[in-house]
Amino acid sequence: MTPAFPPLPDLILEPLVRAALDEDLGTYGDITTRTVIPAGTRYKARIRAREAGIVSGMQLAAIAFRLIDPALVLRVHCPDGAPFGPGDTLAEIEGEAASILSAERVALNFAGRLCGIATLTAAFVAETRGTRTRITCTRKTTPGLRLVEKQAVLHGGGFNHRFSLSDAILIKDNHIAAAGGIAPVLAAVKARASHMMRVEIEVDRLEQLAEVLDQGGADVVLLDNMDTPTLRKAVAMVSGRLVLEASGNMRLDRIAEVAATGVDYISVGALTHSVRTLDLGLDF
Structure with a gap:
């Protein structure tokens, strides 16, 4: 699907995402995932909506996953600016389960907040x-x-x-x-x-x-x-x-x-x- 809005250069956005990942990973990384997930475990995950809204922040979510693991494959199903309903899949991520889990919270924090802004704006418009x-x-x-x-x-x-x-x-x-x-x-x-x-x-x-x-x-x-x-x-x-x-x-x-x-x-x-x-x- 063609994005409704041209993306900003990743170069501009990467420092924001990197700072959020640094904050979340702390001094020693994701110790829970390293402890309980065997190396080489692969999964496919979906970012899904639990309520209706307007998409924003998919680019930052993608950067978060890529910075953790460039080998992860992310497919965006709902581009920025598109409406979505409860249960819709906004994006899919495939690859190492440990990498997906380590990037999950930062990706969702950006996407959830920015979707909230886009959704509220649409209501005013x-x-x-x-x-x-x-x-x-x-x-x-x-x-x-x-x-x-x-x-x-x-x-x-x-x-x-x-x-x-x-x-x-x-x-x-x-x-x-x-x-x-x-x-x-x-x-x-x-x-x-x-x-x-x-x-x-x-x-x-x-x-x-x-x-x-x-x-x-x-x-x-x-x-x-x-x-x-x-x-x-x-x-x-x-x-x-x-x-x-x-x-x-x-x-x-x-x-x-x-x-x-x-x-x-x-x-x-x-x-x-x-x-x-x-x-x-x-x-x-």
Whole structure:
């Protein structure tokens, strides 16, 4: 089956998986497996879903098995971005039983968490159907796992916000306070920012939005913690002149009404900071 999404280079992902394997193997490796599994024992194992969801993390699972034993053969049945149901086989691994067992937990930890992110993202995206609004993630990610967690958001049909502080200028409320207000902070952007850099500014009141429109210098406005009627007024005020992103208190049961206001993006930190790991298992 052709993957729905092009994979990232293994070279980028290997350090993440290697660190997880180092943590799990400890100072002396898998002593249980070495003690009870005779050398040369071969098995075929399956990664199976115990609940429905959206696939993500198969590439990292494959790297985990390969780093433990390059001779293992892994066949992915459900590529990243594909839906699956309870009992479905996501991948098969064949080879030395000891190698499969030693890589099992790290492979499932990555796949379960990333499937959880993709699945939750897909649920949020479903609430925007019939609108132009896109669901995007935030930088509220697990330290060290931002790249793969944001990739899982893509697998669920969402979009990515900044990967790092160096990707774009995002002026938050504390920046505004420290700089002395909206006018001076936007003046500083106009004077110092590269013409290649996108600029987003956060506002939480319509009076601030009016000042941003008057000052100029921003490409995107983040509408923070506004209720739905206020978001609707903000969309009318901007009238397509700037990209609008709604943020703050974006629960799943609220997404449809927020999308209906006409905002371009809804950013949801919960996609990565409050996700539930999906229940996957490895069966011999």
